Each structure stands twice: as C-alpha cells, then as structure tokens.
Amino acid sequence: xxxxxxxxxxxxxxxxxxxxxxxxxxxxxxxxxxxxxxxxxxxxxxxxxxxxxxxxxxxxxxxxxxxxxxxxxxxxxxxxxxxxxxxxxxxxxxxxxxxxxxxxxxxxxxxxxxxxxxxxxxxxxxxxxxxxxxxxxxxxxxxxxxxxxxxxxxxxxxxxxxxxxxxxxxxxxxxxxxxxxxxxxxxxxxxxxxxxxxxxxxxxxxxxxxxxxxxxxxxxxxxxxxxx
Numbered sequence: 001x002x003x004x005x006x007x008x009x010x011x012x013x014x015x016x017x018x019x020x021x022x023x024x025x026x027x028x029x030x031x032x033x034x035x036x037x038x039x040x041x042x043x044x045x046x047x048x049x050x051x052x053x054x055x056x057x058x059x060x061x062x063x064x065x066x067x068x069x070x071x072x073x074x075x076x077x078x079x080x081x082x083x084x085x086x087x088x089x090x091x092x093x094x095x096x097x098x099x100x101x102x103x104x105x106x107x108x109x110x111x112x113x114x115x116x117x118x119x120x121x122x123x124x125x126x127x128x129x130x131x132x133x134x135x136x137x138x139x140x141x142x143x144x145x146x147x148x149x150x151x152x153x154x155x156x157x158x159x160x161x162x163x164x165x166x167x168x169x170x171x172x173x174x175x176x177x178x179x180x181x182x183x184x185x186x187x188x189x190x191x192x193x194x195x196x197x198x199x200x201x202x203x204x205x206x207x208x209x210x211x212x213x214x215x216x217x218x219x220x221x222x223x224x225x226x227x228x
Contacts, residue, residue: 011175165188165200
C-alpha cells in the first residue's frame with residue numbers, strides 16, 4: 001500500500017476536477033476502484049493491528065473488515081466492514097427503535113435514525129450527509145428488492161444491480177468530497193446510455209459473483225453446524 005501510494009497519488013488525482021471531468025470514463029472508474037481498495041487495505045491494517053493486540057490480551061474482538069471486492073449488497077458492507085461500529089449501531093440504536101416483528105415503515109424509520117447518527121458521528125459535513133443519505137436510500141431499496149423478488153436471484157440481480165451501482169457511487173462522496181461525487185454521478189447517469197449499459201453488464205456479473213460467494217459461505221456454515 002505504501003509503495004502504491006508513493007508511486008500513484010490516487011487520492012490527489014481526484015482533487016483535480018478538470019482532469020476527472022475530461023478523462024476517459026473507464027479510466028475514471030479504475031481510479032475509483034483503486035481509491036476504494038486503498039481505503040480498504042488501510043483499514044485492514046489499522047483495525048488488524050488493534051484486533052491482534054486485543055486477541056493477544058484475551059479480549060473477544062470483531063473480525064477484520066470484509067474484502068470490498070466481493071460485496072454486492074451495501075447492507076452487508078455495513079455489517080461486515082466496520083463490524084464494531086455495526087454492532088454498536090444495531091444494539092444501541094436500531095433494535096431500540098424496532099424489532100423483528102415491527103412494521104416495514106417502523107424499520108425504515110429506525111434505519112433512518114441509525115444513518116442520522118452515522119452522519120453526526122462522522123462529522124457534520126455536506127459530503128458526509130450526502131454519503132449517509134444515499135447509503136440509507138440504497139439499503140432501503142435493497143430491502144424492497146429482497147421482499148419483492150424473494151429467492152428469484154436472477155430477477156433480483158437485474159434490479160439490484162442498479163441499486164448496487166448507486167451504492168458504489170455514493171462512496172466517492174466519502175472518499176473524496178462532494179464535488180468529486182457529483183462528477184461520478186453526472187458522468188455515470190448522463191454521459192451516454194451506451195456507457196451505462198456496459199457498466200450495468202459488468203456490474204451485473206460482479207453482483208452475481210457476490211451472490212455465488214455468499215451462497216458458498218452459507219453452505220459451509222450450514223455444513224459446519226451439522227458436523228459439530
């Protein structure tokens with residue numbers, strides 16, 4: 001990571017708005033992908049060191065962040081990236097406002113309150129507000145897709161891919177700032193239909209791969225429970 005940051009100033013590149021507005025759209029997506037993975041590796045190191053010391057002292061610690069390269073649902077990103085933060089949010093905010101038997105509207109409002117806390121906790125900045133709002137919207141939309149299509153993974157993926165694209169774009173507000181996020185949103189949805197169509201096909205394959213990996217993990221967990 002240090003070598004990559006030294007040779008390729010990925011975060012500084014995004015400060016040049018003129019450059020990212022004019023560069024090839026697929027180069028722009030490549031820059032965004034690298035920015036996301038540098039962010040991921042940084043947190044694996046930061047959290048991993050703390051987890052290692054905690055385990056050494058006999059403390060039960062959350063697991064390290066999940067690899068963002070295999071997550072296709074942003075509800076899972078919130079559960080498995082910063083696991084300690086998720087446990088706090090789930091235990092002390094979300095479950096205090098609703099239960100499993102609560103109505104859908106109550107659950108949506110509980111998640112809204114949770115993301116409002118996320119906004120305040122990360123700092124009262126415009127880019128954090130936009131990032132938090134978009135993440136909340138995408139998590140709610142994921143719930144609708146799941147409820148509507150149920151176990152029909154193909155139809156669910158066809159619709160869910162659109163939600164996933166917006167979820168990914170929301171992170172560029174957080175990684176850089178609102179001006180950069182606006183560039184990604186504008187160029188993705190308004191530059192050309194053909195570009196979005198190709199992006200959709202690529203992302204759909206990514207989405208289906210994420211589903212496949214998740215199903216393998218679920219089968220392994222079920223087999224482990226039956227064995228032990």
